Amino acid sequence: MRRAVRLFVELVRFEHTVFALPFAYMGALLAANGRPTGWEWGWITVAMVCARTAGMALNRLIDADIDAKNPRTRSRTLPRGAMRRETVWWLAGFSMAGLVGAATQLQPICVGWSPVAVLLLVMYSYLKRFTRYAHLGVGLVLACAPVGAWMAIRNTIDLPILLLGAAVMVWVAGFDILYACQDIDFDRAEGLHSVPQALGAARALSMAQGCHALSFILLVLLGAALHLGPCYFAGVTSVGALLVYEHRLVKPQDLSRLDQAFFNVNGWISVTLFLATLAHYHFK
Numbered sequence: 001m002r003r004a005v006r007l008f009v010e011l012v013r014f015e016h017t018v019f020a021l022p023f024a025y026m027g028a029l030l031a032a033n034g035r036p037t038g039w040e041w042g043w044i045t046v047a048m049v050c051a052r053t054a055g056m057a058l059n060r061l062i063d064a065d066i067d068a069k070n071p072r073t074r075s076r077t078l079p080r081g082a083m084r085r086e087t088v089w090w091l092a093g094f095s096m097a098g099l100v101g102a103a104t105q106l107q108p109i110c111v112g113w114s115p116v117a118v119l120l121l122v123m124y125s126y127l128k129r130f131t132r133y134a135h136l137g138v139g140l141v142l143a144c145a146p147v148g149a150w151m152a153i154r155n156t157i158d159l160p161i162l163l164l165g166a167a168v169m170v171w172v173a174g175f176d177i178l179y180a181c182q183d184i185d186f187d188r189a190e191g192l193h194s195v196p197q198a199l200g201a202a203r204a205l206s207m208a209q210g211c212h213a214l215s216f217i218l219l220v221l222l223g224a225a226l227h228l229g230p231c232y233f234a235g236v237t238s239v240g241a242l243l244v245y246e247h248r249l250v251k252p253q254d255l256s257r258l259d260q261a262f263f264n265v266n267g268w269i270s271v272t273l274f275l276a277t278l279a280h281y282h283f284k
Helices: 001-010 012-032 038-062 064-067 085-104 108-129 134-154 159-190 195-199 201-225 230-249 258-283
Strands: none
Touching: 001 195, 012 038, 012 159, 012 258, 038 064, 038 108, 038 134, 064 159, 064 195, 085 108, 108 134, 134 159, 159 195, 159 201, 159 258, 195 201, 195 258, 230 258
């Protein structure tokens, strides 16, 4: 049982939940003016866990043959044969069913949009086979976290949550561009597409900086649209500083600190924004 749990956590990279779950909770806070019910918290959490598990399981299945060729990824769970593909297919299927089931416990709009969420979870892993802008597809999937949480409470899609969704999308696209810099040679050899593969590391890093600058602007606009207070804007300022630090860690000729920029800094960004939003409603 311990081995099965360890393999599951490794397969879905459970620690990466910190990238998406805080934004779902942030969306819930904004939608409920700081007071989501326990029922809403619970089913939003179930939906998020199921969506992320399904997305990662499908990504590992769809990319298994590619991962087996890439020296960086050939030690992942499926390429090294630690889990059977049939098991991962069942995991993805049950997770997608859990996502739809959680949607039925929330607002009707969530049920209506759940097929779109499932489609995005399947589609995004294929994008790098066709377009250099697949990074935006990854961002769009994570942007569904705050937008879905808002829908789960308000039963609508409104401009403020679209601002947050757009901020998340370009933030994720930016750090995914950074991460793709380490696979430039492999992607070119295999005919896969990415911004670094097409433009080179230096220009890709500049594009990532532009994505993160846009994300910062969108977060400021969100605060203005919802009349959020000093706690929120202090959090956004901290996020701006973290983004600057992230880009100081990565250079075109030196990717040695890429993991620190990708995992550590971006994890702090999502948590900081959630805590700043929580503080706004707690102290106002």
